[in-house]
Amino acid sequence: MSATTIKRRDFLKTGAAVGGGLLISLYLPELAKAGVTASSPGKSKFVEPATFAPNAFIRIGTDDTITVIVNKSEMGQGVYTSLPMLIAEELEADWNKIKVESAPVDQAYAHPVFGIQMTGGSTSTASEWERFRKAGATARIMLIAAAAQNWKVGPQSLRAEKGNVIHAPSGRQASFGSLANLAATLTPPKDVPLKDPKDFKLIGKPTRRLDTPAKLNGSAQFGLDVQIPGMMTAVVLRPPVFGGKVLSLNAEKAKAIAGVKDVLQVPAGVAVIATGFWPAKLGREQLEIKWDDGPNAGLSTTGMRQQYATLAKTQGLVARKVGDPAGALAGAAKTITAEYEVPYLAHAMMEPLNCVVDLRADHCEIWTGTQFQTVDRMAAATTAGLKPEQVQIHTTLLGGGFGRRANPASDFVIEAVQVAKAAKVPVKVVWTREDDIRGGWYRPMWYDRMRGGVDANGNPVAWTHTIVGQSIMQGTMFERFGIKNGIDDSSVEGAADLLYGIPNLQVDLHTPKIGVPVQWWRSVGHSHNGFAVEAFFDELAHAGGKDPYQLRHTLLASQPRMRAVLDLVAQKSSWGKPLPAGRGRGIATHFSFDSYVAQVAEVSVEKNGDVRVHRVFCAVDCGQVVNPDTVKAQMEGGIIFGLTAALKDEITLEQGRVNQRNFHDYPMLRINEAPEIEVYIVPSTEKPTGVGEPGVPPVAPAVANAIFAATGKRVRRLPIRLS
């Protein structure tokens, strides 16, 4: 799965693939938008050319190999299988002949909605659903036209099946590969009808992942595995406080380490260049640096909590208002108030960040596992003093992404280009685990103040939610899409769009500016709003004497899809039936990335306060499913990811310094702590929606609500600490 080496101009000219064969160039203006004006904070201002380049997603070799060029990064979510499935379905390809390559950076591969080449927002299937199927159908029509020409028959008398074009009346058959050269000379069809979903052969069927075998014998290539001739390894010592600067550097001891070639001051800190990782790391340990800690030297989590708690008692910018929440609270038979909080979190992908840069006078080649190709290329070009088209990015497999590799400031790419520029040799910059945990770009810390009121019958009549936390999009290129009237949509998502029918509602937001860099983290704003909203809903249900499942069911009367997943998960988890002594069940729903998810957790609490999650039931409606096994895997993975956040981790700061550094103090859920998970998919023919992230938000509140059911204790702060 190496990056394609086909140059755009080659197929622009001829439409023929290198080495013969058919390359389907596809131009679908109705699915693409002009490039965005983009700027990275304090670094550069750049404009992506707003030209429409033809897209190229398929290459059919004369040897019958079908290469699908995937414009999305494979970070575990199965996109190197699900997107080829879309093409294979319409192409009538032989699935066993499909190969995958990662796309080069080109506007042709841009996200149809966001206008840049990127993987994120749980949008890959939704955004490529039509484009990839059309690419496959276009190829099929052209191959059939080629066979029709060869055999002098009408194309309507031909059909494609398992990689062949077949003329049933005469029994003739030709493989796609044998037709590829002729097909490449034909004009692509204007009208490309797509299959009726009832005729799908592949879409909707559990399909083995194409990337699995290489991940079982060591041959899968991640960014950290890239070796290029003459390459040195670099590790960078970054300031201990965000925004700090080097005051003085003594590199003598570092340079004395065998294998250390150079020590260089770069904007990010101090880079140690060595023949390999180990000498680079040893060299870094010997650096003597005096730092100017800068304006964030006094930051502490304790201080921030106080600041946030104070802010939460006042009204922020109103993101949504329905009815008269203040009046309804005043007139309610019973009101409750609760404050919820969640910490900064690191993404902690198993593969720490890394980036290989080969910088030449007129060219820059980069190998990295990125989710943000367009942004990174622009940033690298600006940093290197080159034009974007002089920068080539090879997207490797990603050892986890979770949002960290979609950095709006291209932090790890810019830094690596800066190191390469200073070192004047090809370099691989490697982050240690400590660099990763302490490196910032966290899920923001959040503080939520909730108030709710019920009437004399226990029915909710008022709901207010004040949210306090940093904006992710402020100061980035996404500001103009994502921030309206001062409200970052990702701060209030999952709260302002509450699905429950509560007649009086208000959601408002405070956005303090703090010097800790923050970023999207799997499920983004939903990761905290899901917790606050669903745990508080449980409190409100109990305040009104209602069963938490029944009340949700009642208040979802106008949300049939959510109600269906709720009812399904309640049924599968035997909601309402007795559990063994000491166990409790908790339920939660959450709508995110256009998907509907409901979960039930079965939990017990041990004498020392340890929480044991025994089972999690999950129901999901994500529209038309492409690969059901992948949907299940993403729900399973989302649940484990959410449990780590619920039970384990926090990033805290004292005097501007991050307290945690590796998996001993920033632990991950392990297999002996992993629950049994059952996932149920609601069949649907609606358009596909997200699956990578929607499994995460409901699990923390489901666990918190289960703890209440088991012990009577309310959990309002993550990570859960009961001892």
Add this chain to the structure above:
Amino acid sequence: MITLKVNGKQLNADVDPATPLLWVLRETLGLTGTKYGCGMALCGACTVHLDGEAIRSCVKRVSDAAGKEITTIEGLSPDLGHPLQKAWMEIDVPQCGYCQSGQLMSAAALLAENSNPSDTDIDEGMAGNICRCGTYPRIRRAIHRAAEIKAQGGAK
């Protein structure tokens, strides 16, 4: 110069004897299937076999591995034929895949010792390996399935 026996081959490495085995495998010998995850024996991504025992190569001095049989993921089988690899494919265990070399090497050591591990045995044997993608439920199923394949004569 240190001589290592890796996946049945004698290989020479001109490295500082204190270098962790992990980096010699990856950078000197080009066996990049073994992964770096933490450098503190906390995550298991770097798991290899030393004389059949699963060890964390990120904290093992290369000089301590000299003269011993080292098996890495590249040497688990020549053709994806190990019962664990077969089971992993059947159940489609990996997501991002980065931790899976270590998972497989830990599982291989477990299965070599205990041909029919229970859920508890699996939890104990595999607790040193972190998977951030959360493939644990599938790892459990796949180890049970590999035990079946092995019992049916699928062992190499």
